[in-house]
Amino acid sequence: MERVALSDLMAEYAMALDEDRLEDWVELFEEECDYRVVTRENVEQGLPNVLMWCDNKNMLRDRVESYRLVNEYNPHYDRHVIGPLRIVAQQDSAATFEASYSLFQTDLEGNTRIFSVGRYRVEALLRDGAARLKSVQVVADTGTIPTLLATPI
Amino acid sequence: MERVALSDLMAEYAMALDEDRLEDWVELFEEECDYRVVTRENVEQGLPNVLMWCDNKNMLRDRVESYRLVNEYNPHYDRHVIGPLRIVAQQDSAATFEASYSLFQTDLEGNTRIFSVGRYRVEALLRDGAARLKSVQVVADTGTIPTLLATPI
Amino acid sequence: MERVALSDLMAEYAMALDEDRLEDWVELFEEECDYRVVTRENVEQGLPNVLMWCDNKNMLRDRVESYRLVNEYNPHYDRHVIGPLRIVAQQDSAATFEASYSLFQTDLEGNTRIFSVGRYRVEALLRDGAARLKSVQVVADTGTIPTLLATPI
Numbered sequence: 317m318e319r320v321a322l323s324d325l326m327a328e329y330a331m332a333l334d335e336d337r338l339e340d341w342v343e344l345f346e347e348e349c350d351y352r353v354v355t356r357e358n359v360e361q362g363l364p365n366v367l368m369w370c371d372n373k374n375m376l377r378d379r380v381e382s383y384r385l386v387n388e389y390n391p392h393y394d395r396h397v398i399g400p401l402r403i404v405a406q407q408d409s410a411a412t413f414e415a416s417y418s419l420f421q422t423d424l425e426g427n428t429r430i431f432s433v434g435r436y437r438v439e440a441l442l443r444d445g446a447a448r449l450k451s452v453q454v455v456a457d458t459g460t461i462p463t464l465l466a467t468p469i
Numbered sequence: 470m471e472r473v474a475l476s477d478l479m480a481e482y483a484m485a486l487d488e489d490r491l492e493d494w495v496e497l498f499e500e501e502c503d504y505r506v507v508t509r510e511n512v513e514q515g516l517p518n519v520l521m522w523c524d525n526k527n528m529l530r531d532r533v534e535s536y537r538l539v540n541e542y543n544p545h546y547d548r549h550v551i552g553p554l555r556i557v558a559q560q561d562s563a564a565t566f567e568a569s570y571s572l573f574q575t576d577l578e579g580n581t582r583i584f585s586v587g588r589y590r591v592e593a594l595l596r597d598g599a600a601r602l603k604s605v606q607v608v609a610d611t612g613t614i615p616t617l618l619a620t621p622i
Numbered sequence: 623m624e625r626v627a628l629s630d631l632m633a634e635y636a637m638a639l640d641e642d643r644l645e646d647w648v649e650l651f652e653e654e655c656d657y658r659v660v661t662r663e664n665v666e667q668g669l670p671n672v673l674m675w676c677d678n679k680n681m682l683r684d685r686v687e688s689y690r691l692v693n694e695y696n697p698h699y700d701r702h703v704i705g706p707l708r709i710v711a712q713q714d715s716a717a718t719f720e721a722s723y724s725l726f727q728t729d730l731e732g733n734t735r736i737f738s739v740g741r742y743r744v745e746a747l748l749r750d751g752a753a754r755l756k757s758v759q760v761v762a763d764t765g766t767i768p769t770l771l772a773t774p775i
Contacts, residue, residue: 319626320472327555330569334588356699357732393509393610395586397552397571397724399703402633416636418550418571418703418724420586426510426612428583430734433701433726435640457699459732473625480708483722487741546662546763548739550705550724571703571724573739579663579765581736 317411317442322401325440325447326415330396333468338380341468346441347373350451353469355459356434367456368468383467393422394431394467409442410450419469432458432469470564474600475554475593479568482602483549486621491533494621499594500526503604506622508612509587520609521621536620546575547584547620562595563603572622585611585622623717627753628707628746632721635755636702639774644686647774652747653679656757659775661765662740673762674774689773699728700737700773715748716756725775738764738775 325344332341345351353368370376397418404412414437421431434456441450454469478497485494498504506521523529552569559565567590574584587609594603607622631650638647651657659674676682705722712718720743727737740762747756760775 323553324556327553327568330552331555331567331588334569355732356728395569395571395588395610397550397569397586397703399552399636399705400629400633402637403630414637415633416640416701416703418701418726420571420583420610422509422586422610422612426508426610428586428611430583430726430736433703433728433734435637435701457701457726457728457732458734459728476706477709480706480721483705484708484720484741487722548722548724548741548763550703550722550739552705573724573736573763575662575739575763575765579661579763581739581764583736 317406317409317440317447319401319403321442321447322403322411322413322438322440325449326398326401326436326438329449330398330417334394334396336394336467338383338467342373342376342380345373345376345449345452346443349373349376349449350453351376351449351468352452353454353456356455356457357459359455368466379468391424395420395422395428398436404437411440413438413440417469430458432456434458434469470559470562470593470595470600472554472556474595475556475564475566475591478593478600478602479551479554479589479591483551483570487547487549489547489620491536491620495526495529495533498526498529498602498605499596502526502529502602503606504529504602504621505605506607506609509608509610510612512608521619532621544577548573548575548581551589557590564593566591566593570622583611585609587611587622623712623715623746623748623753625707625709627748628709628717628719628744631746631753631755632704632707632742632744636704636723640700640702642700642773644689644773648679648682648686651679651682651755651758652749655679655682655755656759657682657755657774658758659760659762662761662763663765665761674772685774697730701726701728701734704742710743717746719744719746723775736764738762740764740775 399416419432422428437453439450557565572585575581590606592603710718725738728734743759745756
């Protein structure tokens with residue numbers, strides 16, 4: 317897979333979340349996919365806890381739908397700033413890579429704070445000429461994430 | 470336009486501002502250009518307010534000159550960290566793209582804080598082999614930007 | 623040198639530090655190398671102070687070894703998010719470039735804060751097909767960096 321396709325994929329991933337286009341974000345995934353958010357502390361201690369876990373695309377759809385039902389309007393703005401990709405493995409039709417992220421939230425008064433920083437580990441596939449997400453593991457350095465009603469990271 | 474030319478353009482855009490080379494920043498624009506800063510809240514509510522607006526290059530020159538007259542020395546440091554580009558449209562000699570930004574300010578005591586996060590929407594042209602800015606719209610998530618004497622975002 | 627090799631180099635630079643793989647980070651440098659951290663204030667005032675300075679690879683090795691002896695475990699997490707590269711000079715086997723960085727730290731309670739923002743100025747060489755660091759100058763906007771036991775930036 318070409319590097320630029322992976323960079324585009326992550327740019328769209330971030331913009332879809334930041335613009336509250338959660339349904340578009342889901343469409344970046346394969347039907348058979350895995351999305352999970354874990355804390356770095358748990359990973360390094362070998363603990364199995366996950367903050368969010370969807371192991372197929374229908375679970376992602378359900379999660380976004382539930383979020384829409386609970387939140388009539390989006391009570392904050394998200395903003396992802398993602399760093400350069402670190403390619404772990406690269407083939408013609410598949411790639412594994414990592415990227416660091418910073419995620420800021422802005423409340424209704426317009427105040428911005430750091431919400432979470434961490435790292436993505438992504439497996440991507442080429443499907444019909446477009447890069448798609450096979451798995452996304454978010455390893456969050458920040459441990460203080462309220463997750464019940466949170467948008468994806 | 471080649472992708473790398475757009476990335477270079479934004480890298481220089483950010484460095485010029487961060488190094489207080491505001492005159493170099495102006496030179497990245499076409500004579501007929503548009504630079505404006507709006508808040509995301511206003512955009513989403515369809516309100517016409519703008520925080521900063523220059524609709525040609527001479528207005529940008531005037532603004533930088535005024536800033537120089539008022540501020541004998543730069544009372545803070547800016548630092549932009551820009552995320553990957555999301556290409557919206559791309560032709561041989563023109564491109565439209567978006568990118569998220571985080572902008573930090575450091576005061577004279579050396580303390581750093583988040584100043585603004587948001588998104589650029591840029592129209593770029595190829596002129597004499599170099600990428601130039603036709604329009605830049607800054608959509609700031611952060612609503613608490615003091616703008617009277619501010620440097621551009 | 624190809625652009626993508628430089629971007630990969632900085633992605634690995636940041637990931638090695640953030641994952642506490644300090645020995646891997648050292649291996650990105652040439653034997654004859656220069657790594658230094660200075661504050662922007664000192665640079666702009668022409669002062670010679672440096673916060674950290676290693677002028678060959680053995681000094682980097684020593685520094686990492688000392689750090690390991692003092693810190694039995696890593697008391698915080700680092701997270702670098704690096705912006706797009708600004709190429710200053712580029713040849714077949716060498717390149718000079720700059721990049722802005724934001725560096726976040728997360729403490730043992732999981733709280734994240736801005737630790738430092740600033741700019742890298744990097745000279746890179748092509749050696750045996752891989753990009754290596756000849757010199758890295760970190761110019762930190764943030765002035766309040768405790769350096770005695772700090773990890774590299």
